[in-house]
Amino acid sequence: MGQECYEIHIKGHVSASWSDWFDGLVVTNLDGGEASISGPISDQAALHGVLARLYSLNLTLLSVRRVRPDGGELMQYRMDTSDPATAACCMAMVQAAD
Numbered sequence: 001m002g003q004e005c006y007e008i009h010i011k012g013h014v015s016a017s018w019s020d021w022f023d024g025l026v027v028t029n030l031d032g033g034e035a036s037i038s039g040p041i042s043d044q045a046a047l048h049g050v051l052a053r054l055y056s057l058n059l060t061l062l063s064v065r066r067v068r069p070d071g072g073e074l075m076q077y078r079m080d081t082s083d084p085a086t087a088a089c090c091m092a093m094v095q096a097a098d
Helices: 044-056 084-096
Strands: 004-011 026-030 034-041 060-067 073-078
Touching (some): 044 060
């Protein structure tokens, strides 16, 4: 299986200089105090690594979308991490894979 393209939305802005820390993914700050981190990710382990980095920076994950290289959407996962139970579940998933 080849690389999949993902678009990850987070709450807060991130400097474009962090692109290297996110394995060369493109960091784009959006209106409304959100940011998008997008690009090809080699496999699920690499995706988990990106999500773990977001967690370690204490950034709020808004959505993860698998997209076609042409920008069309394939799948979307949304989570409301303002809900304590959901946030705890997400944190447990990240910590369990470490």
